Amino acid sequence: MIAILKRELKSYYSGMMGWLLTGAMLLFGGLYFTAANLQGGYTNFTIALYSFVIVLLIFIPLLCMRSFAEEKRSKTDQLLLTSPVSITEIVLGKYLALLSMFAVPLAVMALYPLIMKFLGGADLLASYSGIVGYFFMGAAAIAVCMYISALTENQIIAALAGFGVLLIAYLLPSIQTLFTAGSALALGVFLVILLIAAVIVGLRSRSVTLAAGIFVVGFVLLSILFGTKSGWLTTAFTNIMGALSLFEPFLEFVNGLFSINALVYYASVAGLFLFLTGQTLEKRRWN
Amino acid sequence: MIQVEHLTKRYGGHLAVDDISFTVEEGTIYGLLGPNGAGKSTTMNILTGYISASDGKVTIDGHDVLEEASAAKACVGYLPEQPPLYVDMTPLEYLNFVAELKKVKRADRKPQIDYAMQRTGLAGMENRLIKNLSKGYRQRVGFAAALLGNPKVIILDEPIVGLDPAQVIEIRNLIKELGQQHTVILSSHILSEVSALCDKVLIIANGKLVAQGTPEELSEQLTGDVTLQITALGEAQKVVAAVNSVQGVKQTVLEQEQNGETSVSVTVEQGKDLRAAISAALAMAECPVLALNTVSMTLEDVFLQITSQTEESDAEEELQEPVDEQQEPADTQAHEEAQE
Numbered sequence: 001m002i003a004i005l006k007r008e009l010k011s012y013y014s015g016m017m018g019w020l021l022t023g024a025m026l027l028f029g030g031l032y033f034t035a036a037n038l039q040g041g042y043t044n045f046t047i048a049l050y051s052f053v054i055v056l057l058i059f060i061p062l063l064c065m066r067s068f069a070e071e072k073r074s075k076t077d078q079l080l081l082t083s084p085v086s087i088t089e090i091v092l093g094k095y096l097a098l099l100s101m102f103a104v105p106l107a108v109m110a111l112y113p114l115i116m117k118f119l120g121g122a123d124l125l126a127s128y129s130g131i132v133g134y135f136f137m138g139a140a141a142i143a144v145c146m147y148i149s150a151l152t153e154n155q156i157i158a159a160l161a162g163f164g165v166l167l168i169a170y171l172l173p174s175i176q177t178l179f180t181a182g183s184a185l186a187l188g189v190f191l192v193i194l195l196i197a198a199v200i201v202g203l204r205s206r207s208v209t210l211a212a213g214i215f216v217v218g219f220v221l222l223s224i225l226f227g228t229k230s231g232w233l234t235t236a237f238t239n240i241m242g243a244l245s246l247f248e249p250f251l252e253f254v255n256g257l258f259s260i261n262a263l264v265y266y267a268s269v270a271g272l273f274l275f276l277t278g279q280t281l282e283k284r285r286w287n
Numbered sequence: 288m289i290q291v292e293h294l295t296k297r298y299g300g301h302l303a304v305d306d307i308s309f310t311v312e313e314g315t316i317y318g319l320l321g322p323n324g325a326g327k328s329t330t331m332n333i334l335t336g337y338i339s340a341s342d343g344k345v346t347i348d349g350h351d352v353l354e355e356a357s358a359a360k361a362c363v364g365y366l367p368e369q370p371p372l373y374v375d376m377t378p379l380e381y382l383n384f385v386a387e388l389k390k391v392k393r394a395d396r397k398p399q400i401d402y403a404m405q406r407t408g409l410a411g412m413e414n415r416l417i418k419n420l421s422k423g424y425r426q427r428v429g430f431a432a433a434l435l436g437n438p439k440v441i442i443l444d445e446p447i448v449g450l451d452p453a454q455v456i457e458i459r460n461l462i463k464e465l466g467q468q469h470t471v472i473l474s475s476h477i478l479s480e481v482s483a484l485c486d487k488v489l490i491i492a493n494g495k496l497v498a499q500g501t502p503e504e505l506s507e508q509l510t511g512d513v514t515l516q517i518t519a520l521g522e523a524q525k526v527v528a529a530v531n532s533v534q535g536v537k538q539t540v541l542e543q544e545q546n547g548e549t550s551v552s553v554t555v556e557q558g559k560d561l562r563a564a565i566s567a568a569l570a571m572a573e574c575p576v577l578a579l580n581t582v583s584m585t586l587e588d589v590f591l592q593i594t595s596q597t598e599e600s601d602a603e604e605e606l607q608e609p610v611d612e613q614q615e616p617a618d619t620q621a622h623e624e625a626q627e
Contacts, residue, residue, distance in 0.1 A: 003387035011375055079371035079432070082335040083388045084361040285339045 001085065004093030005100075008067075012101055021063055025105035028055045033112050043123040045113045046130025050254045053247050056141060057170060061162030063101060064145035065155040067094050068277070072153040081285070091278045095146060102138045106131060126256045133253035136266035140246060141166055143273035150280045169246035176241040186237040187226050194218040288313045288440060288470050289334065294343035296329050296494075303329045304340070305494035311440075316466040318485030319474040320590065326494040327474040328368055331444050334472070335365040348439060361389070364438035364469075368445050370429025374418035378409055378428045381417060382435060389436035403431035406461060422449045430458070434465075441465060443473040447480055459484060478590050490593060497593055514582040515553040517565065521574030523549045529572035535559045548577060 012018040029052065036048040071077040080090050110131055116122035145162035152158050178185075194215060202211025225233055242248070246269065249262035289311035296304040304326045311317055319327045332338045334345055336352045336359060345352045350359035373381060382403065386396045404410060407427040412420065417428060426449065433441055446462065447455050462484055465471055475481050481488055482502040490498040490505075498505060519526050523541055526549040530539045535556050543550040555561050566576045 003384055006387075007373070007376075007384050010380075011373065014375060074371070074374070075367065075369050076371040076373055078332075078337055078365075078367045079385065080388070082337050082360060082363070082365045082367075083385075084357040084390060085388060086357060285337065 001089040001093040005097045008094060008097030022105050025059055026108055028052050029109045037116055043121050045127035046254050049130055049134045057166045060141045060145050061159045064098055064142055064149050065159035067146050068150035069153050069155045069158045087278050087281050091274055095274060098142045099139055106135055129258040130253045133250055136263050137250050140266040140269040143270040147273040147277045150277045169244055172241050172245040173248055186233045190222055290346045292344045295341050297341045302494050307496045309489060313470050315470060315486045316484060317472045318481035318488045320481045320488055321491035322476055325491045327491055328444055331442055335363055335442055336360050362439045364433035364441045366429045366433040366443045370425055372417050372425055372428060377414050377416055379413040382431055385432040386435045391436050399435055403434040407431040423454045440470045446473055513555045515555060516580040516582050518548055518550045518578040519569050519574040519576050520548055525572055526574050529568045529574060530565055533561055533564045533568050535561050
């Protein structure tokens with residue numbers, strides 16, 4: 001595990017990508033810090049961090065795109081998987097490397113609240129709890145993008161898909177507000193999700209009957225629900241949307257709270273996707 | 288050392304490896320021989336734990352590759368068909384990484400890496416980037432990586448492909464030397480390579496193990512009758528009659544008659560040298576011999592014949608009752624004899 005971690009870090013910083021990404025992150029961090037804190041006069045650095053969450057949407061997919069996709073393309077996964085290391089160690093080694101790369105610019109930014117303190121007033125506690133929350137949020141997003149990288153052997157696809165997924169998660173809260181109007185929209189969205197699920201099942205099992213069966217059964221169930229308890233659909237929809245809004249819980253830090261809930265949420269997302277990554281690697285050996 | 292029992296691998300509806308069983312003994316060089324797509328790489332990938340078998344069991348030095356994966360993998364050094372190299376590293380960095388990955392103790396790393404580099408002739412290349420190395424040198428880096436950790440078994444997938452003739456000789460010698468201390472399994476689709484290097488040969492075709500034994504055993508079992516290619520001056524009828532009059536000639540086939548020259552191909556009983564007798568007979572018949580060649584059936588031909596036969600007999604076998612694995616080599620031989 002340590003060997004993989006070391007190799008990842010070395011290869012990241014021996015190329016241009018590592019420095020470029022770290023530099024870009026620091027550039028935006030500095031810009032927003034200047035705008036929000038130094039000029040805007042806010043004493044909480046978390047506000048600046050929240051304004052450039054959007055930078056993460058690009059930074060994290062680019063950071064993670066190589067992770068497993070490149071190993072698979074150059075067949076170096078063959079070395080890892082035939083060495084006496086477990087899949088857990090491989091996944092953790094890679095994940096910890098990505099986390100460290102994300103932590104480097106964040107560690108530099110950890111100096112900013114001190115600068116504020118030096119220049120005048122700073123809400124150190126809120127700022128540092130914000131940085132911790134930000135790190136956890138990034139850790140969850142990194143796990144998601146690493147999982148996407150394990151699904152493909154094309155870095156570009158991994159980056160684009162990662163960006164797409166993070167963008168949807170980012171936009172979900174505003175999408176959600178569109179749908180509170182009625183349960184008809186919720187029904188529509190659930191039907192689309194059902195259709196996608198049925199198509200995936202159909203492709204996986206190569207059985208049209210199974211896919212059609214799933215869709216029909218789901219359709220009937222949803223219609224009954226819609227007819228009798230339309231309120232349920234809307235609530236379920238809101239809850240699911242809430243759970244998928246990866247960047248929303250961070251708002252609590254912006255509001256000055258050290259939110260254990262948010263940290264647990266991020267840790268669970270990271271754990272889930274690390275598990276899925278391991279499963280993907282394991283599954284690849286079986287077909 | 289390695290026990291393979293009823294190994295089967297399915298890719299969707301396609302059977303890549305079909306119920307293969309064999310045992311690998313310690314300190315022996317094994318050759319896995321088969322045409323492209325026969326299932327050699329799949330078999331090796333299963334042995335090394337890169338992919339899992341659909342059915343069957345592999346134990347390496349007593350460790351099941353599924354249940355005690357790490358212990359089994361620690362016994363194996365693997366060089367896949369395409370060496371798994373990180374091209375942005377130098378050979379030295381790469382070997383350090385592999386040694387660490389294989390949990391070689393810190394104190395042992397440098398001597399082991401030095402030894403591996405010296406054995407594979409990498410001296411002077413250790414600080415170049417792997418992406419700037421030629422295919423032959425990349426192959427050597429992969430080879431050196433397989434040697435690290437002093438594994439009991441070394442598995443090499445097509446180790447000779449892509450090397451220049453001088454390198455082929457070097458690598459061949461290296462494999463022979465390694466065979467004295469390690470168990471080596473290598474795959475190849477080139478028969479001469481395998482028969483020159485290996486103590487034991489396993490022939491795989493269409494995912495099935497069709498023959499196994501030492502190269503001598505195989506060639507003894509499998510080489511058929513000797514064929515002579517003769518060109519003589521004279522009419523076809525006269526030439527054929529003269530050849531047929533020699534005792535030991537099984538069959539004479541007329542191949543060509545042109546400008547008064549006749550070419551025939553003559554099948555002679557196994558183990559007999561009838562060249563002198565035939566040319567004397569032709570001289571008696573006043574048909575001077577212009578050319579005479581021995582076309583003995585090489586292992587290569589035998590190999591081609593066996594492997595193509597399995598493809599043909601596949602359809603038949605499905606109709607018949609399932610054939611026992613052990614009988615299969617004998618079975619194909621029977622086919623072969625029947626054809627001749």
